[in-house]
Amino acid sequence: MSSSETQYQTIVVTGASGLVGSALKEVIATEPVDSSYGRRTGERWVFLRSSDGDLRDLAQTEAIFEKYKPVAVIHLAALVGGLFNNMKHNLTFMRDNILINDNVLWSAYKHDTKKVISCLSTCVFPDKVEYPLTETKIHSGPPHSSNFGYSHAKRLVDVQNRAYKDEFGCNFTSAIPTNVFGPYDNFDLEDSHVIPGLIHKCYLAKKNGTPFVVSGTGKPLRQFIYSFDLAKLFIWMLREYDSVEPLILSVGEDEELSIKEVADAIVKEVGFTGEYKFDTTKSDGQFRKPASNDKLQSLIGGYKFKPFDEALQHTVKWFIDNYDFARTGFESSAAAKGGRAQPKEPEATAPAGINAETTGGVHAAA
Numbered sequence: 001m002s003s004s005e006t007q008y009q010t011i012v013v014t015g016a017s018g019l020v021g022s023a024l025k026e027v028i029a030t031e032p033v034d035s036s037y038g039r040r041t042g043e044r045w046v047f048l049r050s051s052d053g054d055l056r057d058l059a060q061t062e063a064i065f066e067k068y069k070p071v072a073v074i075h076l077a078a079l080v081g082g083l084f085n086n087m088k089h090n091l092t093f094m095r096d097n098i099l100i101n102d103n104v105l106w107s108a109y110k111h112d113t114k115k116v117i118s119c120l121s122t123c124v125f126p127d128k129v130e131y132p133l134t135e136t137k138i139h140s141g142p143p144h145s146s147n148f149g150y151s152h153a154k155r156l157v158d159v160q161n162r163a164y165k166d167e168f169g170c171n172f173t174s175a176i177p178t179n180v181f182g183p184y185d186n187f188d189l190e191d192s193h194v195i196p197g198l199i200h201k202c203y204l205a206k207k208n209g210t211p212f213v214v215s216g217t218g219k220p221l222r223q224f225i226y227s228f229d230l231a232k233l234f235i236w237m238l239r240e241y242d243s244v245e246p247l248i249l250s251v252g253e254d255e256e257l258s259i260k261e262v263a264d265a266i267v268k269e270v271g272f273t274g275e276y277k278f279d280t281t282k283s284d285g286q287f288r289k290p291a292s293n294d295k296l297q298s299l300i301g302g303y304k305f306k307p308f309d310e311a312l313q314h315t316v317k318w319f320i321d322n323y324d325f326a327r328t329g330f331e332s333s334a335a336a337k338g339g340r341a342q343p344k345e346p347e348a349t350a351p352a353g354i355n356a357e358t359t360g361g362v363h364a365a366a
């Protein structure tokens with residue numbers, strides 16, 4: 001690092017080319033400097049993707065920490081997949097995520113990183129548990145068998161955070177988001193989460209003049225968090241939250257939506273007027289698995305989430321505008337040819353005097 005760079009405090013975001021990381025990059029690029037969710041004067045943010053270093057490899061991970069000497073890390077990188085991918089590859093999901101998380105936390109400790117916020121997920125909670133989910137229930141029973149590899153790897157982060165605190169006094173913690181959606185999501189028809197999968201299906205139904213078929217009865221309820229709200233909550237955690245205890249980041253239990261309500265909203269936003277039906281021969285999954293955001297709201301003082309319809313409108317518009325670049329799972333898409341979606345990058349977030357390529361939310365590899 002050159003001497004002109006050492007005056008800046010570096011925040012590294014791993015997994016920044018994904019759904020959550022892309023939102024974080026855009027929030028940092030667009031919020032005013034020194035505002036609640038903006039970059040602070042004297043900070044530089046480095047946004048990493050897997051081509052900047054494979055975090056499953058300790059040497060590559062250490063090289064990243066040696067290069068940037070981050071004061072804090074928002075650790076989003078993970079092997080993430082839909083239900084069927086998880087079911088087929090539990091060992092891979094477990095090994096990759098254990099390696100990634102262990103290398104990041106160990107390198108952060110060795111390089112004296114002051115704070116790490118890692119990302120868990122509500123799907124790591126026990127299969128049999130009393131609802132609502134709260135932060136204290138993560139380890140109180142085995143996870144669902146379909147994704148036990150991913151779940152155990154993610155739970156281990158919480159165990160590691162406590163061990164790093166006990167043995168070395170580290171300020172490492174974790175966030176637990178519910179279902180995330182937004183631009184830059186994975187819109188694959190087979191291996192995606194419910195909102196991006198339905199948006200893509202509805203878009204194709206409109207384009208091809210075919211029925212829009214939603215799997216299941218449409219009755220199950222879920223909590224959805226918009227990726228830009230989640231990004232702001234990560235920034236708030238970075239500034240304000242210094243406990244090792246995990247924190248659920250979610251809309252409230254009273255904001256659950258049925259899959260039918262979600263599908264209706266997608267039909268409206270896509271402008272689909274054809275046949276629309278539910279395939280009740282398909283499984284519904286669990287009826288509801290509400291998570292409490294009481295702890296978050298009591299600490300932050302009443303965060304106002306973007307209304308679902310507005311967030312969905314933005315997401316659908318992004319998908320249609322960026323169809324050739326989005327992760328659709330189609331070989332013909334630009335994403336399949338060139339990797340992750342690269343449309344409409346937000347402006348660089350470099351403080352004056354710093355090379356935008358190393359700081360500006362594009363590639364860290366300068």
Ligand SMILES: NC(=O)c1ccc[n+]([C@@H]2O[C@H](COP(=O)([O-])OP(=O)(O)OC[C@H]3O[C@@H](n4cnc5c(N)ncnc54)[C@H](OP(=O)(O)O)[C@@H]3O)[C@@H](O)[C@H]2O)c1
Binds near residue numbers: 016120185
């Ligand atoms: N999506 C959800 O609904 C949801 C819900 C709860 C929690 N989460 C958690 O939120 C975090 C972000 O999820 P997401 O949905 O944004 O995931 P995503 O879109 O699949 O992005 C994953 C990110 O991790 C990076 N990555 C994967 N393997 C890597 C490796 N070996 N080395 C370095 N980087 C690697 C990817 O880099 P490349 O793209 O460059 O390969 C990408 O930037 C994850 O920790 C996930 O568990 C997600």
